[in-house]
Amino acid sequence: GAVVSQHPSWVICKSGTSVKIECRSLDFQATTMFWYRQFPKQSLMLMATSNEGSKATYEQGVEKDKFLINHASLTLSTLTVTSAHPEDSSFYICSASTPGSYEQYFGPGTRLTVT
């Protein structure tokens, strides 16, 4: 099956700093990728849709200036958490679908801890 990778798998940063998370589709091209956030013991909440070559679309309540998304190529989307605060600590997961498929392939996730 299709493979999606994420980097880093975990990161600890200080409050006020920015963190960049990469999501790559390794063996297929993804014009669209999705970013989710998951708090412990909770469901996945869609944050935004990353579109190659155009601006990301954000779900209601997600600050686009805080969570910067760039989808510069067909295999890479990045999420930058700017001026991170402890409440941003979470598990961030990306996903993508292969062309013509409905199945979403998820990356392994990035666990962000802001101290």
Added chain:
Amino acid sequence: GQQVMQIPQYQHVQEGEDFTTYCNSSTTLSNIQWYKQRPGGHPVFLIQLVKSGEVKKQKRLTFQFGEAKKNSSLHITATQTTDVGTYFCAGPLGNQGGKLIFGQGTELSVKP
């Protein structure tokens, strides 16, 4: 807004017992998907149901899509320790291609 609800939130079973999780949507869905997330892992696609009243089986797992296409269920027969994890249902979010809204998930633990 659109909601997808799942019950129960947790289920603890003895190995060999059956398990069922139920999913209900506030809106009619064109399709429903099921994912499994192992502890510490990421969601993995299990199946998609599209047709009203559809039933699909994968070994010990049976998936159903309701006649009204607003509810679904996942039933596991004779659970094994390898079934441990959280099971999520997910439906299309609005009519915007590819976006999913997930249920809260049912966490299954299996006692050997």
